[in-house]
Amino acid sequence: MADVKIIALLGSLRAASINRQLAELAVETAPEGVTVSLYEGLGDLPFYNEDIDTPDAPTSVAALRAAAAEADAALVVTPEYNGSIPGVLKNAIDWLSRPFGNSALKDKPLAVVGVAHGRYGGVWAHDETRKSFGIAGPRVVEDLKLSVPSPTLDGKHPKESAEVAATLRDIVGKLAAEVS
Numbered sequence: 425m426a427d428v429k430i431i432a433l434l435g436s437l438r439a440a441s442i443n444r445q446l447a448e449l450a451v452e453t454a455p456e457g458v459t460v461s462l463y464e465g466l467g468d469l470p471f472y473n474e475d476i477d478t479p480d481a482p483t484s485v486a487a488l489r490a491a492a493a494e495a496d497a498a499l500v501v502t503p504e505y506n507g508s509i510p511g512v513l514k515n516a517i518d519w520l521s522r523p524f525g526n527s528a529l530k531d532k533p534l535a536v537v538g539v540a541h542g543r544y545g546g547v548w549a550h551d552e553t554r555k556s557f558g559i560a561g562p563r564v565v566e567d568l569k570l571s572v573p574s575p576t577l578d579g580k581h582p583k584e585s586a587e588v589a590a591t592l593r594d595i596v597g598k599l600a601a602e603v604s
């Protein structure tokens with residue numbers, strides 16, 4: 425049987441992003457039969473604008489929608505900015521929400537995880553990401569959650585935390601199992 429394909433969408437553009445490390449860990453530790461691919465193009469998207477959301481939409485938009493269409497499920501990995509969703513991710517959600525009612529992620533399972541500095545690990549951003557994607561088209565799997573306060577990682581790569589690594593792997597496996 426073909427692998428279950430999961431697209432990972434990253435809410436930080438920072439080269440040394442801890443969330444990038446977490447997303448890469450999901451790629452590296454995906455269970456057998458599951459392929460996680462980190463999508464690299466969110467920073468290339470223009471701000472959402474209905475005037476340019478035409479059949480000739482920008483290449484960066486077409487590329488995102490094509491990658492999302494290829495995927496069976498989505499894993500969102502994001503920090504929290506000012507108590508909410510980083511702009512780069514919210515912009516991607518808006519692009520992925522169109523065509524209205526026919527998102528490239530329509531009805532596909534989606535889970536949200538991430539690391540943030542605050543004591544709740546970015547749970548506001550994660551809750552709002554679930555809410556926004558829930559409106560945009562995917563089927564949000566509400567109980568697959570991981571919000572890691574970065575101080576608990578003590579400056580180390582998330583893979584150094586056995587608990588984070590095991591929880592992430594479990595989430596990826598359960599997300600893949602949601603694919604019908």
Ligand SMILES: Cc1cc2nc3c(=O)[nH]c(=O)nc-3n(C[C@H](O)[C@H](O)[C@H](O)COP(=O)(O)O)c2cc1C
Pocket residue numbers: 436437438440441442443444503504505506507508539540541542543545546574
């Ligand atoms: C503009 C900005 C806003 C931030 N707002 C929050 C916040 O509301 N809550 C929080 O826990 N951390 C906040 N932080 C800290 C981030 O959680 C921390 O920098 C995190 O490591 C960013 O993720 P990254 O390492 O993947 O880039 C903020 C950081 C930036 C740059």
